[in-house]
Amino acid sequence: MTSLSPAEQLLQDLGITEPDEIDVEVIAWSVGAWVRYRPLPQGDARIVGIGDRAIITVDDRASRVRQRFSVAHELGHWHHHHGQRLLCHDASGNAQADTCEREADRYAADLLMPRSMLAPSMAEAPMSIALMDGIARLFQVSILAAALRLADIHAGRFALIVDEPDGHRWFRRSAALPKGWHLRLDAPMDEQGGKPGSQPKQWSAPACRHFRGRNLSGIRLRCETAHAASGRRLTLITAPV
Numbered sequence: 001m002t003s004l005s006p007a008e009q010l011l012q013d014l015g016i017t018e019p020d021e022i023d024v025e026v027i028a029w030s031v032g033a034w035v036r037y038r039p040l041p042q043g044d045a046r047i048v049g050i051g052d053r054a055i056i057t058v059d060d061r062a063s064r065v066r067q068r069f070s071v072a073h074e075l076g077h078w079h080h081h082h083g084q085r086l087l088c089h090d091a092s093g094n095a096q097a098d099t100c101e102r103e104a105d106r107y108a109a110d111l112l113m114p115r116s117m118l119a120p121s122m123a124e125a126p127m128s129i130a131l132m133d134g135i136a137r138l139f140q141v142s143i144l145a146a147a148l149r150l151a152d153i154h155a156g157r158f159a160l161i162v163d164e165p166d167g168h169r170w171f172r173r174s175a176a177l178p179k180g181w182h183l184r185l186d187a188p189m190d191e192q193g194g195k196p197g198s199q200p201k202q203w204s205a206p207a208c209r210h211f212r213g214r215n216l217s218g219i220r221l222r223c224e225t226a227h228a229a230s231g232r233r234l235t236l237i238t239a240p241v
C-alpha cells in the first residue's frame with residue numbers, strides 16, 4: 001500500500017472522507033492559516049506567515065475553482081516551505097523556485113483530489129473528456145487540474161496536449177503509455193475546432209500520426225478535445241489497452 005502524501009494525511013487526520021467535505025478555508029484554519037479574499041494586483045494568491053500563523057490572500061475576482069486551487073497551493077507552500085520566502089514564482093525559469101511551485105501544485109492536487117476518493121470516482125471508467133469533466137465537477141476543480149491529476153493516477157494509455165492561448169503547446173503522458181512512443185507535438189489538429197461551450201468533439205486517428213516509435217502500425221487512437229478556462233484547449237489522445 002502506498003503511503004499517504006502530507007495533504008492526504010492531513011485530510012485523514014481531519015476525518016474528511018468525501019469530496020464535498022474538502023472545505024479549503026476550514027482545512028487552512030486547522031493548520032493555522034486564515035483565508036481572506038481581496039482584489040490582488042498580481043497573481044492569484046499569496047501567503048504571509050509569522051511563526052505558526054499565516055494569512056492567505058486570494059484574488060476575489062478569480063473563479064471559485066481557481067480560488068480553491070490557489071488556497072490549496074498556498075497551503076502546499078505553508079507545509080513544504082515554512083520559514084522560506086513564500087512568494088509564488090510564475091514560470092520564473094529559476095530551478096529552485098520551479099521546484100517549490102511544483103511541490104505546492106502537487107500538494108494542492110493531493111488535497112483537492114486525494115487518491116482514496118478519486119479511485120472510487122474513476123470506477124475503472126476509461127479515460128475521456130467526460131471523465132475529466134465529471135471529476136472536475138465532483139471535486140470542484142478546473143477541468144485542467146482534473147486532467148493533470150488523472151494523467152498521474154489513471155491506468156489508461158493516453159497523452160494530454162494543452163494548447164495555450166499564446167500558441168505554446170505542452171503535454172503530459174500517462175504512466176501506462178509505452179515509453180518508446182514519442183509524441184509528435186507538431187501533429188496537425190485541425191479537425192477539432194469545437195467552439196467554447198459546445199460538446200467535446202471526438203475523432204479517430206492512426207497512432208503514427210501523433211506518435212513516433214515502434215509497434216504503432218494498425219493502432220487507432222481515440223482523440224477528443226475540449227475548451228478549458230483561460231482560453232486553453234485540451235486534447236486527449238487515448239490508445240486502446
Ligand SMILES: [Zn+2]
Nearest residue numbers: 088089101104
Ligand atoms: Zn506558489
